[in-house]
Each structure stands twice: as structure tokens, then as C-alpha cells.
Amino acid sequence: MAQPREWLQSHAARTRSGRQNNQEGGLLMATETPDAGGLTRWTTESDPEGPDSSRITPVLLTGEEPIRITPDWLWSPRAMKGAFGDLDFGKGRTTGKARRKVEDLVRGLRLSADPDTVADESVVYELRLASGGYRYVQGAYAGFNLGRASEHVLISGEPGMVLADRPETVSIVLGVCNGSNRATISTNPEGRRTGFQFGSRGAAESTPEFITSAGFVRPLSFYEENLARLSAVFAGNVMVHSPESVRYSVVVDVPWRGYWLYMYPELQQGQASARAYDRWREEVTRRSRLLTDHITNLLREVLGERSGETEIIYRDELAPLDGILADMGPGRVPDLQVLVDTMRNSGDELWNLILDPGVRSLVKARDSFLDPEIHSVQELCRASYAVAVLRRMLAGTVMSVNDYVEIPIEQSVQPWTKVLVEHGKLAFRGTSFAVYPFSHFVPQEEGAILYHRDPGRIVTVNDRSGISGFDHGEWVDPVDLLPRSYLW
Numbered sequence: 079m080a081q082p083r084e085w086l087q088s089h090a091a092r093t094r095s096g097r098q099n100n101q102e103g104g105l106l107m108a109t110e111t112p113d114a115g116g117l118t119r120w121t122t123e124s125d126p127e128g129p130d131s132s133r134i135t136p137v138l139l140t141g142e143e144p145i146r147i148t149p150d151w152l153w154s155p156r157a158m159k160g161a162f163g164d165l166d167f168g169k170g171r172t173t174g175k176a177r178r179k180v181e182d183l184v185r186g187l188r189l190s191a192d193p194d195t196v197a198d199e200s201v202v203y204e205l206r207l208a209s210g211g212y213r214y215v216q217g218a219y220a221g222f223n224l225g226r227a228s229e230h231v232l233i234s235g236e237p238g239m240v241l242a243d244r245p246e247t248v249s250i251v252l253g254v255c256n257g258s259n260r261a262t263i264s265t266n267p268e269g270r271r272t273g274f275q276f277g278s279r280g281a282a283e284s285t286p287e288f289i290t291s292a293g294f295v296r297p298l299s300f301y302e303e304n305l306a307r308l309s310a311v312f313a314g315n316v317m318v319h320s321p322e323s324v325r326y327s328v329v330v331d332v333p334w335r336g337y338w339l340y341m342y343p344e345l346q347q348g349q350a351s352a353r354a355y356d357r358w359r360e361e362v363t364r365r366s367r368l369l370t371d372h373i374t375n376l377l378r379e380v381l382g383e384r385s386g387e388t389e390i391i392y393r394d395e396l397a398p399l400d401g402i403l404a405d406m407g408p409g410r411v412p413d414l415q416v417l418v419d420t421m422r423n424s425g426d427e428l429w430n431l432i433l434d435p436g437v438r439s440l441v442k443a444r445d446s447f448l449d450p451e452i453h454s455v456q457e458l459c460r461a462s463y464a465v466a467v468l469r470r471m472l473a474g475t476v477m478s479v480n481d482y483v484e485i486p487i488e489q490s491v492q493p494w495t496k497v498l499v500e501h502g503k504l505a506f507r508g509t510s511f512a513v514y515p516f517s518h519f520v521p522q523e524e525g526a527i528l529y530h531r532d533p534g535r536i537v538t539v540n541d542r543s544g545i546s547g548f549d550h551g552e553w554v555d556p557v558d559l560l561p562r563s564y565l566w
Contacts, residue, residue: 116138116139116140116141117138117139117140117228118136118137118138118139118518118545118546118563119136119137119139119147119153119518119519119520120134120135120136120137120518120519120520120556120559120563121134121135121137121147121148121519121520121521121522122134122135122519122520122521122522122528122531122533122537122556123135123521123522123523123531123533124523124531124533125538128538131534131536131537131538132533132534132536132537132538133533133537133538133539133540134519134533134537134538134539134540134554134556135522135539135540135541136539136541136545136546138545139153139200141155142155143155144158144162147202147520148520148521148522148523148524149205149207149522149524150204150205150206150520150524150525150526151202151203151204151205151516151520152165152202152203152205153200153201153202153203154200154201154203155199155200156199156200156201157170157173157174157177157199157201158170158173158201158203164212164213165205165213165214165215166214166215167203167215172215172217172218173201173218173220175218176201176217176218176219176220176232176233177197177201177220177221178238179220179233179236179237179238180193180196180197180220180221180222180231180233181193181194181196181197182236182237182238182241183233183237183241183511183513184196184197185238185241186237186238186240186241186242186244186245187241187248187316187320187324188244188320188321188324189224189316189319189320190224190319195223196222196223196224197220197221197222197223198220198221198222198223198228198230199221200221200230201218201219201220201221201230202218202219202230202516203215203216203217203218203219204216204217204218204219204232206525207524207525217232218232219231219232219514219516220232220233222515224315224316224319224566225315225318225319225565225566226565226566227311227312227315227564227565227566228565229312229515229516230515230516231312231513231514231515231516232513232514232516233511233512233513233514234489234511234512234513234514235492235509235510235511235512236511237477237511239509240475240477240508240509240510240511241475245324245474245475245508246323246324246325247324247325247326247327247473247474247475248324248325248326248327248474248475248476248477249326249327249328249329249470249471249473249474249475249476249477249508250313250316250317250326250327250328250329250476250477250478250479251328251329251331251466251467251470251476251477251478251479252309252310252313252328252329252330252331252373252377252478252479252480253309253331253463253466253478253479253480253481254302254305254306254309254331254332254369254373254481255301255302255305255333255481255529256294256302256332256333256337256362256365256366256369257275257294257299257301257302257365258299258300258301258302258528258529258530258532259276259529259530259531259532260295260299260300260301260532260533260534261294261295261298261299261301261302261532262274262275262276262292262293262294263291263292263293263294263295264289264291264292264293264354265289265290265291265292266287266288266289266290267288267290272287272289273287274287274289274292274340274341274344275292275340276530286344286347286349287349288349288350288351289341289344289349289350289351289354290351290353290354291353291354291357292341292350292354292357292358292361293357293358293360293361294361294365297535298368298369298372299532299534299535300519300528300532300533300534300535300556300557301528301529301532302369302372303372303557303560304517304518304519304528304556304557304560305481305517305528306369306372306373306376307376307560307561307563307564308481308515308517308518308564309373309479309480309481309515310373310376310377310380311376311380311564311565311566312479312513312515312564313328313377313477313479314376314377314379314380314381314566315380315566316477317380317381317384317388318380318381318382318384318566322384325387326388326389327388327389327390327391327470328377328388328389328390328391329391329392329393329466329470330370330373330374330377330390330391330392331393331463331466332366332369332370332373333366333459334362334363334366334394334396335394335396335397335399335400335403336396336458336459336462337362337365337366338358338359338362338403339396339399339403339417339455339458339459340358340455341354341355341358342406342411342455343455345406345407345408345411346411348408350408351408352407352408355406355407355408356407359403359404370392374390377390380566393466393469395429395462395465395466395469396421396458396459396462398420398421398424398426398429399417399420399421402416402417402420414452414453414454414455414458417455417458418433418452418458421433421458422434427504428465428468428469428472428504429465431498431503431504432461432464432465432468432494433452433461435450435451436450437497437498437501437503438450438451440497440501441493441494441497442493443489443490443493444489460490463490464490464491464494467491467510468491468494468495468498468506470508470510471495471506471507471508471509471510472504472505472506472507473507473508474507474508475508475509475510476508476509476510476511477510477511477512477513478491478510478511478512478513479512479513479514479515480512480513480514481514481517481528491510491512492510495509495510518563518564519556519563533556535555535556535557536553536554536555537553537554537555537556538551538552538553539551539552539553539554
């Protein structure tokens with residue numbers, strides 16, 4: 079395999095002369111060769127010329143015109159307003175709000191005396207395809223330049239209000255997921271791969287099959303490596319640029335027993351062997367520890383000398399289920415209510431309230447009230463993510479750093495906080511907000527997320543214009559690109 083050559087030189091020096099003016103609706107398309115330097119982002123896709131292979135394409139974000147990164151993402155050098163092609167950006171309030179939240183974060187954590195030096199004018203817009211066939215602007219990721227890092231972030235919640243008193247102690251919750259579509263392997267009696275795990279995460283199509291074995295490929299997947307570095311580097315970079323008087327604790331929230339529960343439906347339906355479940359638990363436990371250690375090491379690398387003064391916390395909110403889940407197997411599957419009651423009666427007041435039907439019915443999230451009862455193990459797992467943030471809020475201010483994969487954690491945390499505070503159930507010393515950094519690697523396929531479209535560890539470079547410094551058609555391990563992509 080050809081080794082990647084050094085490409086972290088100036089983009090201008092790497093850019094070849096000659097432009098192919100490929101315009102579509104006023105957008106500069108990603109295939110065009112730019113004239114000057116800018117940010118490099120990458121799209122990933124299944125290689126149409128080879129089965130089970132992937133390719134990666136560099137996109138140089140530069141110039142005065144917007145660039146369509148993928149059908150789902152649009153970069154613009156500045157905020158957009160009014161109509162543009164088939165898109166309507168309105169009065170630009172979405173962008174203004176996104177930038178204002180970045181400035182609030184900078185002021186609240188005292189990252190810079192001048193927030194304008196951190197908040198960038200460029201924007202990455204999240205686009206979605208409506209059922210009527212038209213596209214609309216879902217949200218805006220504002221530019222965020224800190225140290226050597228150039229990012230775009232979406233902030234959920236109000237950092238200006240959360241950080242109004244300039245807190246001296248802040249908790250950061252880092253959330254990641256195990257596995258990916260390429261890293262998770264399960265087989266049926268004929269030895270073919272099954273759709274296990276991805277059906278549990280809400281895949282559009284999944285066929286119930288008997289599972290004889292389930293686990294992970296040994297190396298961390300590109301998805302896991304990318305998200306670990308994305309979250310750890312962003313969080314660590316913020317901490318490094320904070321005044322030394324601000325004390326941080328970091329909660330590394332890698333799912334463990336929640337992933338054990340992914341096989342609960344299969345066991346309940348008699349679609350998995352005892353051996354498959356036992357192996358799955360062993361594999362998940364090993365994977366969670368591996369990923370936790372990896373994130374911790376990355377974080378300590380970014381923190382440098384500040385690492386020694388940062389508390390790093392490891393906690394699995396579903397630990398009270400350990401004995402029940404360890405004894406579970408074919409013909410020995412407890413009712414879901416047994417799991418819920420175990421958590422509610424574990425002696426933890428927070429869990430008791432989160433699972434109390436009377437309290438749940440008061441929580442309104444995404445324009446509808448929660449069902450008083452938990453109806454699936456997936457709902458129980460999602461509740462554990464919210465609890466991880468709420469628990470830190472009992473001690474003080476919380477910033478969670480996550481990938482924008484499924485339902486944003488903050489959409490459930492804020493409604494819960496309001497209900498618990500208004501009814502005097504718990505005394506929170508702080509409130510929270512969430513930061514979702516934009517991944518430097520995004521699937522080309524419309525509506526796809528990297529978890530379900532992991533390109534794998536061997537990809538072909540699709541770069542006829544030569545902006546990346548690689549030869550067109552060269553094979554690389556995309557993990558090798560991560561240290562040069564996420565700087566601090």
C-alpha cells in the first residue's frame with residue numbers, strides 16, 4: 079500500500095493551475111479546483127467502481143462563493159440571507175443566533191478577550207430534504223477558531239445564560255458510540271452477516287434473523303476514531319484556552335450495559351443463542367474500555383500540563399442492571415418493567431424521578447409530553463444519556479460535547495431540568511448546554527450519518543484536482559488523516 083505523503087503544507091502551493099468552471103444554481107461545486115488555500119474537509123462514499131470498497135474526496139472550502147460539500151451540507155464564507163437557488167435563508171436569524179452563541183461561549187469561559195477573534199464569519203449549513211421534495215435549512219454551524227483549530231459548531235441551549243456568572247468549575251460530558259456498520263459483526267446459522275445492532279438504532283430496514291455470534295472487528299473503526307478525536311480535541315482545546323482558575327471535570331460517557339441491552343429484543347424473541355449473548359457482552363465490555371482509554375489518552379495529549387489538574391470520571395448509569403443482564407439468556411429474559419423498576423428502586427433519587435410516571439408526564443420535549451411509561455430498552459438507554467448530564471448539573475455547570483447523530487441530548491435535558499426545578503424535586507447547582515462540532519468527514523450519501531456509512535480503514539483517494547497532496551487513486555487509512563484534521 080502506498081504511504082500517504084506529507085500534505086500539511088500551504089494549500090496554495092498544492093493547488094494545481096486551471097479551473098473547471100462547474101456551476102450549479104450559483105454553487106461552486108466540490109469538484110472544482112480552487113485558486114487559494116482554505117479549510118480541507120472530506121466526503122466519504124462507497125466506491126461505485128468497486129464492491130465493498132470506499133473512497134474519500136477532499137473539499138477545499140475557500141473563495142467568495144458558497145460550496146456544496148454534500149447534498150446535506152453547504153459551506154458559505156459569510157452568513158446568507160434571502161433566497162439562494164432552491165433554498166430560503168430568510169433574514170439570517172439562524173446564522174446570527176449560531177454566531178451569538180459562539181461569542182457567549184467565548185465570553186463565559188473567558189477563552190479570549192475578543193470573541194470576534196474566535197467567532198468566524200463562515201458558516202456550514204445543515205440542509206434537509208422535506209417530504210415534498212424541496213430542501214430547507216435545518217440549522218447553522220458557526221465558525222469557531224481557537225488556537226490552531228478551525229471548526230464549525232452548533233450549540234444547543236444558551237451558553238450566555240448558563241455561563242453568566244463566569245463559573246469556576248465546569249463539567250464536560252463527552253459522549254461517543256461503540257462500533258459502526260463496518261465494525262459490528264453478527265452472523266446467522268448460515269454464516270452470513272445480519273442486521274443486528276443497527277435495527278436497534280432505528281435502521282430503516284432490518285430482518286429478524288437468528289444470531290449465532292456477535293462482536294466487533296479488533297481495530298477501532300474510522301467512525302469511532304473520528305468521533306473520539308473530534309470530541310476530545312474540541313473539549314481539550316477549550317479547556318487549555320480557559321483561565322487556570324477554571325477547574326474542569328470530564329465525564330467520558332461510552333455506552334456499556336446499554337449496548338448489552340441491544341440484544342434484549344432478540345433474546346426475548348428467541349432469536350439469539352446464549353453463546354452469542356455472552357460473547358456480545360464480552361465484546362461490548364472490551365470495546366467500551368478500549369474506546370474510553372483511547373478518548374482519555376487523546377484528551378490528556380491535548381491538555382498537556384493541565385492534564386494533572388483535570389478530574390476524569392468514568393461512570394455507567396446502568397450499572398445497577400449488571401446482575402440481571404449477566405444472568406439473562408434464552409428463556410431467562412425479564413420483563414422490561416423489571417429493568418425499569420430495578421433502576422427506579424436502585425437508591426438513586428435522580429433515576430427514581432426520571433422513571434416516575436407522574437413526573438415523566440410533565441416533561442414536554444419536541445412539542446409533546448413524554449409517555450409516563452418506558453416502552454423499550456432503547457428508551458431506557460436514551461434516558462441514561464440524559465441522566466449522565468443531569469447528574470453533573472447537581473454539582474454545577476455542564477457542557478456536553480457530542481456528535482449530532484440521533485436525538486440531541488440537550489433536547490431532553492432542558493425539559494427535564496425545568497420540571498425537576500419547578501417542582502423542587504432536586505437542587506441543581508448549575509445548568510447545561512451542548513456543543514456539536516461539525517465532523518471534518520461526512521458521508522456523500524444524502525441523509526446518511528457516518529455511523530451507518532463508515533468508509534472503513536482502507537479507502538481510495540478521489541482527487542483528480544490534486545488539492546490534497548495525495549495521488550489520485552492512492553490507498554490510505556483515513557485514521558492517518560485525523561491528527562492533521564483536528565488541531566489545537
